[in-house]
Amino acid sequence: MVGHERGGQEGPGQVNHAFHHPAILETQQALGETTLIADAAQIVDLCRYLKDSEKFVRLSSLTAIDWHPAEPRFEVVYHLHSIDPIRRLRVKCRVGGENPGIDSVTGVWRSSNWYEREVFDLFGIRFRNHPNMVRILMPIDWEGHPLRKDYPVHGYKYDYGQRKD
Amino acid sequence: MSNVKHPFDDHVATIPVLQETPASPAAPRRMTLNMGPQHPSTHGVLRIMIELEGEIIVRAEPDIGFLHTGIEKQCETNTWAQVVTLTDRVDYLSNLGNNLVYALTVEKLLQMEIPPKAQWMRVMLAELDRLNSHLVWLGTHALDIGAMSMFFYCFREREDILRLKEMFSGQRMMTSYIRPGGLALEPPRGWEKAVGKFIRAFPSKVDEYESLLDSNPIWKIRTQGVGFISIEDMLDLGVTGPMIRAAGIPLDVRKTEPYSSYEKFDFIVPTRTENDVYSRYRVRMEEMRQSARIIVQAMEGMPEGAITADAPHVVLPDREKMKTQMESLIYHFKIVTEGYRVPAGEAYQAIESPRGEIAYYAVSNGTSKPYRLYMRTPSFGNLIALPTLLEGTLIADSIASLGSMDFVLGDTDR
Numbered sequence A: 001m002v003g004h005e006r007g008g009q010e011g012p013g014q015v016n017h018a019f020h021h022p023a024i025l026e027t028q029q030a031l032g033e034t035t036l037i038a039d040a041a042q043i044v045d046l047c048r049y050l051k052d053s054e055k056f057v058r059l060s061s062l063t064a065i066d067w068h069p070a071e072p073r074f075e076v077v078y079h080l081h082s083i084d085p086i087r088r089l090r091v092k093c094r095v096g097g098e099n100p101g102i103d104s105v106t107g108v109w110r111s112s113n114w115y116e117r118e119v120f121d122l123f124g125i126r127f128r129n130h131p132n133m134v135r136i137l138m139p140i141d142w143e144g145h146p147l148r149k150d151y152p153v154h155g156y157k158y159d160y161g162q163r164k165d
Numbered sequence B: 001m002s003n004v005k006h007p008f009d010d011h012v013a014t015i016p017v018l019q020e021t022p023a024s025p026a027a028p029r030r031m032t033l034n035m036g037p038q039h040p041s042t043h044g045v046l047r048i049m050i051e052l053e054g055e056i057i058v059r060a061e062p063d064i065g066f067l068h069t070g071i072e073k074q075c076e077t078n079t080w081a082q083v084v085t086l087t088d089r090v091d092y093l094s095n096l097g098n099n100l101v102y103a104l105t106v107e108k109l110l111q112m113e114i115p116p117k118a119q120w121m122r123v124m125l126a127e128l129d130r131l132n133s134h135l136v137w138l139g140t141h142a143l144d145i146g147a148m149s150m151f152f153y154c155f156r157e158r159e160d161i162l163r164l165k166e167m168f169s170g171q172r173m174m175t176s177y178i179r180p181g182g183l184a185l186e187p188p189r190g191w192e193k194a195v196g197k198f199i200r201a202f203p204s205k206v207d208e209y210e211s212l213l214d215s216n217p218i219w220k221i222r223t224q225g226v227g228f229i230s231i232e233d234m235l236d237l238g239v240t241g242p243m244i245r246a247a248g249i250p251l252d253v254r255k256t257e258p259y260s261s262y263e264k265f266d267f268i269v270p271t272r273t274e275n276d277v278y279s280r281y282r283v284r285m286e287e288m289r290q291s292a293r294i295i296v297q298a299m300e301g302m303p304e305g306a307i308t309a310d311a312p313h314v315v316l317p318d319r320e321k322m323k324t325q326m327e328s329l330i331y332h333f334k335i336v337t338e339g340y341r342v343p344a345g346e347a348y349q350a351i352e353s354p355r356g357e358i359a360y361y362a363v364s365n366g367t368s369k370p371y372r373l374y375m376r377t378p379s380f381g382n383l384i385a386l387p388t389l390l391e392g393t394l395i396a397d398s399i400a401s402l403g404s405m406d407f408v409l410g411d412t413d414r
Helices: A040-052 A112-123 B071-075 B083-088 B095-110 B116-145 B149-169 B191-214 B217-223 B231-236 B277-300 B319-324 B326-337 B378-383 B386-390 B395-405 B409-413
Strands: A024-030 A033-038 A058-066 A074-082 A087-095 A101-103 A126-128 B031-035 B047-053 B056-063 B345-353 B356-364 B372-376
Touching: A033 A040, A033 B345, A040 A074, A040 A087, A040 A101, A058 A112, A058 B356, A058 B372, A074 B356, A087 A101, A087 B345, A112 A126, B047 B386, B047 B395, B056 B386, B056 B395, B071 B083, B071 B372, B083 B095, B095 B116, B095 B345, B095 B356, B116 B149, B116 B191, B116 B217, B116 B277, B116 B395, B149 B191, B191 B217, B191 B277, B217 B277, B217 B395, B277 B395, B319 B326, B356 B378, B378 B409, B386 B395
Parallel strands: A033 A087, A101 A126
Antiparallel strands: A024 A033, A058 A074, A074 A087, B031 B047, B047 B056, B345 B356, B356 B372
16 A cells, blocks of 8 residues: 555654654654654643644644543544645643643644634533634534543434333 | 423524624724525535625634534444445545545555555546536536536536446445445446546536636636735645645645555646635646546556455455355455454544545544544635635625635535
8 A cells, every 4th residue: 555554764654753842751653653642731832842843834633532431531632744844743642630621722723723622512622722612513502522432322312212201 | 201301402502693893983883794504605504704894804703513413423333334435425525535535544554455456446536526526616616706607517527427426336426436445346347438538528628617717807807816815824724725726835645645556647736826716716727637637547557456455354245256155255244244343543644635635533442443533624624714814805705715715514514
């Protein structure tokens, strides 16, 4: 498969280059992709370093994974893209607790505005210092966060036999 | 009746509104205008709250989510093989492109090798889909601006593409033809003739569209110098696709990170520098010509061989083999009932959709269902730039600017 069998050599996804920042806890290489595990408290500082010093000018996407019932429960995933040279990088932060939250990176990439709203909407992770932390896909008065693993897939009308009339 | 109160029972939708800025002697009174969600030029159900000062847009706030169907949540409850049919429905103008990015992501996790014929076929079909999407864009965009006849010309050719898609997959739109492991079916008999007939005639059709529009002074006045957005803003806001190429940045995943043998095809990435609605139109027209070139190359150089990988635990067996060989029957039963297991891990795969960078992020925990499947869609990524694009421009130009973004709301809301 072209683009996948790059093995050990440097490809667009794999960055064989050490990043030096105190927020980086671990660097993983798998399937030709590089992942940085970072400290959630220093994410803005790390993102600014990656954008300014390592030329990751684009935030390709920002999403989250729910590892319910593990604790810390959520992983916030940043996919960065550098145009010159072409490189991709994944940054992951673990957040958890009763009210999961992480600092917003809207000050680094303005595009993260909508992605962070989407993660808040679907996972219930709050982004501190975000200019407009409201739901984006679900109706504004919706209860619950649909992409959490403990949120049901089907609505009430499928609970046949459970209604006590 | 049940006395359990469900949140749906007293569900009253609260609609976000834009607070009007109070008038002062220094600033004249501003008007808030609601555009959409049922406005024809929003190409779907996009609502934009616009604040006007005279005819100038001072603030624009898009409101999306009307087409949110929870596809990512549904993916988590289906097997890896079943998810293919959901990917069709994300971007309904580029179904094969969505199939392709999903297949590539899963194959990356499976570390699977795809035979050359399947790769060439995928390239050809993805480019046919790009033509399909660009034709719909051109027809509707021109219709918005007032060139009504363009719509009929574009849909004439689009119909041919839909017929080709039907010939290959049995479906005009929801094809599910590109699947993890290869293709769903052997290409139909006589496909070379059908595709060849269409693609040989196509470049002259693009010339026809261009002569229709470029000789139209109204089209030029309404598109040239309209819808400017700076390169710095575009990179900061994550804009991709023809929008950023019309600003002079040759960012095309087909060239920068080739997938599915794109590096073996000879094509150029068209760019312009004017960075307005007209240059985005020119970039897309040139892209159609390049796509036609790629399709011709794929047809002429189509390798011989299998259309699926040699992986019986992933690819559904041939129908005849299933009826005569026990192993095939067992594999068929396992794939259809339990689904195939994908090794634990995560993969992020980006490809170039007609609208820009589309990327799927799949997380597997080693079971037969995706643990998480995130879709980074180009329409969502580009719409983030909408306020920046509209603010400070005339309300009359907003339709042209909106159309030049080429978003699909199904793709935005997922």
